Amino acid sequence: METTPHDNADVHDVIVVGAGPVGQTVLERARAAGLSVALVERELVGGECSYWACIPSKALLRPVVAVADARRVEGASAAVTGTVDPRGAFARRDRVVADWNDSGQADNMTALGATLVRGHGRLVGERRVAVEGPDGAQHMTEARHAVVVCTGSGAFVPDLPGIEEARPWNNRRATDSEQVPGSLVVIGGGGVAVEMASAWQGLGARVTLLARGSALLSRMEPFVGEEVAHGLAESGVDVRTNTDVVSLSRPDPDGPVTVRLAGGAELEADEVLFATGRTPHTDDIGLDTVGLAPGTWLDIDDACRVRGVDGGWLYAAGDVNHHALLTHQGKYQARIAGEAIGALARGESLDTAVWGAHATTADFQAVPQVFFCDPEAASVGLTAAEAERAGHRTKVVDVDMGAVPGAYLYADGYRGRARMVVDLDGHHLLGVTFVGPGVAELLHSATVAVAGGITMDRLWHAVPCFPTISEVWLHLMKAYRD
Numbered sequence: 001m002e003t004t005p006h007d008n009a010d011v012h013d014v015i016v017v018g019a020g021p022v023g024q025t026v027l028e029r030a031r032a033a034g035l036s037v038a039l040v041e042r043e044l045v046g047g048e049c050s051y052w053a054c055i056p057s058k059a060l061l062r063p064v065v066a067v068a069d070a071r072r073v074e075g076a077s078a079a080v081t082g083t084v085d086p087r088g089a090f091a092r093r094d095r096v097v098a099d100w101n102d103s104g105q106a107d108n109m110t111a112l113g114a115t116l117v118r119g120h121g122r123l124v125g126e127r128r129v130a131v132e133g134p135d136g137a138q139h140m141t142e143a144r145h146a147v148v149v150c151t152g153s154g155a156f157v158p159d160l161p162g163i164e165e166a167r168p169w170n171n172r173r174a175t176d177s178e179q180v181p182g183s184l185v186v187i188g189g190g191g192v193a194v195e196m197a198s199a200w201q202g203l204g205a206r207v208t209l210l211a212r213g214s215a216l217l218s219r220m221e222p223f224v225g226e227e228v229a230h231g232l233a234e235s236g237v238d239v240r241t242n243t244d245v246v247s248l249s250r251p252d253p254d255g256p257v258t259v260r261l262a263g264g265a266e267l268e269a270d271e272v273l274f275a276t277g278r279t280p281h282t283d284d285i286g287l288d289t290v291g292l293a294p295g296t297w298l299d300i301d302d303a304c305r306v307r308g309v310d311g312g313w314l315y316a317a318g319d320v321n322h323h324a325l326l327t328h329q330g331k332y333q334a335r336i337a338g339e340a341i342g343a344l345a346r347g348e349s350l351d352t353a354v355w356g357a358h359a360t361t362a363d364f365q366a367v368p369q370v371f372f373c374d375p376e377a378a379s380v381g382l383t384a385a386e387a388e389r390a391g392h393r394t395k396v397v398d399v400d401m402g403a404v405p406g407a408y409l410y411a412d413g414y415r416g417r418a419r420m421v422v423d424l425d426g427h428h429l430l431g432v433t434f435v436g437p438g439v440a441e442l443l444h445s446a447t448v449a450v451a452g453g454i455t456m457d458r459l460w461h462a463v464p465c466f467p468t469i470s471e472v473w474l475h476l477m478k479a480y481r482d
C-alpha cells in the first residue's frame, strides 16, 4: 500500500464501503482479479444478513417448520408430543450468528488479503473515502480504480403518532430477541411480516398480522398470498388484510402497547413489529460530495456503476441499488461489479450485452426468491401479470401439487400450487412459482430453466425423479402440451 503525499491517504485499487455479504463478495472478486482492496465496516463484518436478517430469521423458522412438517406425516406426528422449545431455538440461532461476534468473518476477509478498516465511511469527492473510526479519528483512503458502495438498508418504520412511545420491534428485535412475547402484532404483508409471523407464532406468541393491502406477498402470483394466509391462519395467526394502523401508545413503559386501526378499533399486545419495508443506508455517506442526493437508492447501469457520476469509478451493489433486496441477488451484482472493475483495471472493455459477463441481466429477467414461512413460497422471473404488462404473448399453466406423488408422500393432505408462465413466441419460460411445504429446494431448477432460456421442447426431456416433489414439472409440462 502507498500513501498520497498531500494528506497521507492510504491508496488501494478498490475501496468497498460496507462488509455485508455483498461487500464481502465484491472484495473476493476484486482480489481474484489481483487488485488490492480496503473494506470499510462500521458495525459487524457480515452485515444485516448475518446477524439480524436472513440467517437468524431462518434459524428461528427452521424448528417451527420442522415440527409442522412432522405433524403432517401420520406415524411421525405421534412423536411430536410438545411444542417448539424456544430456548433451544434461541440457542441454535445464537450459534449460527456466532453470538453477534464477527471475528470469524473479519478473519476470513483479512485472509483474502483485504485491509479491514473499522469505522463509518463517507465519500469525499472523487475516489476518496474518509473513515471515522470508533474513537472519532478520521482516516483518509483513496482508490486507484473504484469505490463500491455496499452499505445496505435499514428498517423503514412509518412516522405514526405514538411510534416512539410504543418502542416497536423492527427486523433487529424480531431476530435477536431472547424472549417470546405473550402476544405480538406484526404490521406489514411482505416477506419479513409473513416469515416473522410464522416464526413467533410457532415459538409460542399469539400473533396478529395486520396488512394494509388486500393480499400478502403481493409481488408474487396472487395464489401465493392466499396459500400463505391460509397456512398462517391454520397455525393460529390472526391474519387481517385491508387494515390500516393509524396510531400507537404505550403509556406504561413496562405495559402493553395499544395499536389503533382506521375505523376506531384497538388491539393490545406485548410487542408490535413493524415489517414495513426498508430505507437505504445512503443518508450519511457523502453522496453530496459527488453530486448525488443523500438518502436516495442509488441508480446503477448494467455493470453496477452509479449513474450521474463522471468517470465511472463509483459502483453500488446490494440493497442500496434497490434492484432486488435479496442477499443472493446482491452477491450476483457484486460478482458482476468485481469482474467489471477487474476488466477495466486490465484495460479491457466491458461485455454489457444481455447475459454478458458485465451485465446484471438476471436482475431483470430471473430473480429467484424464497420465503421460508409455512407453507414455503418460491418464485423466479415474471408473474403472469408482469409478463402481460411487459407485452409478452403467454400461456399460463397451473397445477395442484397435491396430486404429485412426491408431494402426497411428503405430507398427508399436501396443499400446494404451481404455475409456469410460458412465452409463446420464444417457447421458453418467463416465470415459475411454487407454494407448498418443501418447495424451497425446487426453485433452482426453475431458475436454471428461466435464466437458461431452455425451450419447452427441450424441457420435455428433463426427467424429474419419481417420486420427488420435482415431478410437479412433469405435471406442468403435460398440462402445457395437452
Ligand SMILES: Cc1cc2nc3c(=O)[nH]c(=O)nc-3n(C[C@H](O)[C@H](O)[C@H](O)COP(=O)(O)OP(=O)(O)OC[C@H]3O[C@@H](n4cnc5c(N)ncnc54)[C@H](O)[C@@H]3O)c2cc1C
Pocket (backbone or CB within 6 Å): 017, 018, 019, 020, 021, 022, 023, 040, 041, 042, 043, 044, 045, 046, 047, 048, 049, 050, 052, 053, 054, 055, 057, 058, 119, 120, 121, 122, 150, 151, 152, 153, 171, 175, 192, 281, 284, 285, 317, 318, 319, 320, 324, 325, 326, 327, 328, 329, 330
Ligand atoms: C428479516 C429479514 C430477513 C431476510 N431474509 C432474507 C433471506 O432469507 N434471503 C435473502 O436473500 N435475503 C433476505 N433478506 C434481505 C437481505 O438481508 C438483504 O438483501 C442483504 O442483507 C443485503 O446485503 P448488503 O450487503 O447489501 O447489505 P447489509 O447486509 O445491510 O450490509 C451492509 C453493511 O454495510 C455497513 N455499513 C452501512 N453504512 C456504512 C458506512 N457508512 N460505513 C461503513 N459501513 C457501513 C453495515 O453496517 C452493514 O454491515 C432479509 C431481510 C430481512 C430484513
Ligand SMILES: NC(=O)c1ccc[n+]([C@@H]2O[C@H](COP(=O)([O-])OP(=O)(O)OC[C@H]3O[C@@H](n4cnc5c(N)ncnc54)[C@H](O)[C@@H]3O)[C@@H](O)[C@H]2O)c1
Pocket (backbone or CB within 6 Å): 158, 187, 188, 189, 190, 191, 192, 193, 195, 211, 212, 213, 245, 275, 276, 277, 278, 324, 325, 326, 369, 370, 371, 372
Ligand atoms: N426470504 C427472503 O428472501 C426474505 C425474507 C424477508 C425479507 N426479504 C427482503 O427484505 C426486504 C424487506 O422486506 P419487508 O417485508 O420489510 O418489505 P416489503 O417491501 O416486502 O413489504 C413491506 C410491507 O409493508 C407494507 N407497508 C409499507 N408501508 C406501510 C405502512 N406505512 N403501514 C402499513 N403497512 C405498510 C407494504 O404494503 C408491504 O406489505 C424485501 O425486499 C424482501 O424481499 C427477503
